[in-house]
Amino acid sequence: MSNRSMRKREAILQAATELFLTREYSGTSMEDIAVAAAVSKQTVYKHFSDKLTLFREVALGSVEHVSRDFQSQVASVAEAPDVPAALRDLARSYVNAVMNPMLLRRRQLVLREAGRFPDLARTYYDSGPRRTISVLSTAFARLAHRGELAIDDPRTAATQFAFLVVGEPLDTAMFRGAGRRRRRSELDALAEAGVEVFLAAYGRKRETKRPRGPGNANR
Amino acid sequence: MSNRSMRKREAILQAATELFLTREYSGTSMEDIAVAAAVSKQTVYKHFSDKLTLFREVALGSVEHVSRDFQSQVASVAEAPDVPAALRDLARSYVNAVMNPMLLRRRQLVLREAGRFPDLARTYYDSGPRRTISVLSTAFARLAHRGELAIDDPRTAATQFAFLVVGEPLDTAMFRGAGRRRRRSELDALAEAGVEVFLAAYGRKRETKRPRGPGNANR
Numbered sequence: 280m281s282n283r284s285m286r287k288r289e290a291i292l293q294a295a296t297e298l299f300l301t302r303e304y305s306g307t308s309m310e311d312i313a314v315a316a317a318v319s320k321q322t323v324y325k326h327f328s329d330k331l332t333l334f335r336e337v338a339l340g341s342v343e344h345v346s347r348d349f350q351s352q353v354a355s356v357a358e359a360p361d362v363p364a365a366l367r368d369l370a371r372s373y374v375n376a377v378m379n380p381m382l383l384r385r386r387q388l389v390l391r392e393a394g395r396f397p398d399l400a401r402t403y404y405d406s407g408p409r410r411t412i413s414v415l416s417t418a419f420a421r422l423a424h425r426g427e428l429a430i431d432d433p434r435t436a437a438t439q440f441a442f443l444v445v446g447e448p449l450d451t452a453m454f455r456g457a458g459r460r461r462r463r464s465e466l467d468a469l470a471e472a473g474v475e476v477f478l479a480a481y482g483r484k485r486e487t488k489r490p491r492g493p494g495n496a497n498r
Numbered sequence: 499m500s501n502r503s504m505r506k507r508e509a510i511l512q513a514a515t516e517l518f519l520t521r522e523y524s525g526t527s528m529e530d531i532a533v534a535a536a537v538s539k540q541t542v543y544k545h546f547s548d549k550l551t552l553f554r555e556v557a558l559g560s561v562e563h564v565s566r567d568f569q570s571q572v573a574s575v576a577e578a579p580d581v582p583a584a585l586r587d588l589a590r591s592y593v594n595a596v597m598n599p600m601l602l603r604r605r606q607l608v609l610r611e612a613g614r615f616p617d618l619a620r621t622y623y624d625s626g627p628r629r630t631i632s633v634l635s636t637a638f639a640r641l642a643h644r645g646e647l648a649i650d651d652p653r654t655a656a657t658q659f660a661f662l663v664v665g666e667p668l669d670t671a672m673f674r675g676a677g678r679r680r681r682r683s684e685l686d687a688l689a690e691a692g693v694e695v696f697l698a699a700y701g702r703k704r705e706t707k708r709p710r711g712p713g714n715a716n717r
Contacts, residue, residue: 446661480698
């Protein structure tokens, strides 16, 4: 796809997101979307064969993309030398990715249209939030194996990590709409506070109760 | 209100919840609701002057009620002699209250209609989730003052407690609909695992690193 064509595609997706949110799926036509994106109706149809296809792309397109980025960062945390620092970095980029205004709008849209498109809401959930938990579980199992975290149940720990880091800002945004944007510093502080709680429960400092042996003298 | 009248009111609220969810607000009439609740249209109007009033009651009625119950339980936790046990009890009743199927349906409805009724979504959020965090903050501040929890920032700790306990089941339910109900034992286990993480971060066992003095000999 040419750059120009890519830019048009993005403009269509963005216009469609806003129209679906303000007028609902049923109240939005392909023509409305063309007008809002400042392209011809023909261009809209060139990129998306019908309204349902466009809606699916709006709802699911970016979540899969963001998931892939997140996945590779999590994989590197599993092998990081300084695990607490790597978890803090991960938490900050996680909350900032999830709170991206366009992603938030798409998540709202999926929830709002979950009655009309229950399968789409399920697919969104499986390829977004649920996949994140799975990827985190795998990393935490590896970190437990490396002796870096004291975790018996990686899936529960992954769920707790996720909700400690993104739970509140995400939930608040679903009810409050796109209105108030959280400052990056506020999100970072939330993420770091969440990681502290997580490390208090699962971090290596538990071991400091035991006498220090040669194996952990340089911590 | 007589018992019979109360039962009719409940039947109307329940029928309205399901209809608003399946046909949306705009696609539901007072007549539909009367038919589904097996009452006369006149009875519906006797209880609710118009569709918007009924919708508001469906969306906000129970959240305020549940909040009040929760509030009094939290207040007693603040003065409990065995704080870890009281927090476990609180967490279990919190997650089970929030996951009540009728409440979940109403929460879904508020999210689905948040585009049409942004003020209502905000009011819901303030009288439900946000109020819960406030009430928990007050209790945690008191527990920190009593020396039972080591908390510097009660509001952050309250948010973390809430999302550790109800975050995942609530979020999953919003995407997956009323389909799969979580077993009570599963919710209890989740709640307890959340409390363990919370106590690892904020519980008194931090103090066990210090030598025991007479003041805490009987723990």
